[in-house]
């Protein structure tokens with residue numbers, strides 16, 4: 001018996017369904033993480049090292065799911081970091097991102113900012129200098 005021929009319409013429909021299902025799951029993951037992280041918004045651990053460890057753990061989870069945190073100031077996808085600041089024992093929370101090709105930090109509050117998750121943008125291909 002000859003194998004049942006797969007039409008391109010069928011394979012396209014299958015892939016489209018798969019993509020839709022994956023998008024739904026990805027959205028659910030994003031909302032779940034965001035909901036959980038809402039409980040630490042507006043708070044801070046007692047010290048710089050502790051805050052850094054907390055944010056590093058969060059970033060690890062986000063990295064695993066291809067997510068970034070949306071900058072509260074400009075809306076670009078960012079990585080949250082804790083930077084030391086003179087006079088502060090806990091450090092400050094900053095959004096680390098590249099704007100117009102330059103590494104830029106926004107934010108700088110002393111507590112965890114509201115966390116809104118966005119998909120990690122695709123890695124930009126380096127363009128060879130033309131001419």
Ligand SMILES: [Zn+2]
Nearest residue numbers: 071073074106
């Ligand atoms: Zn920003």
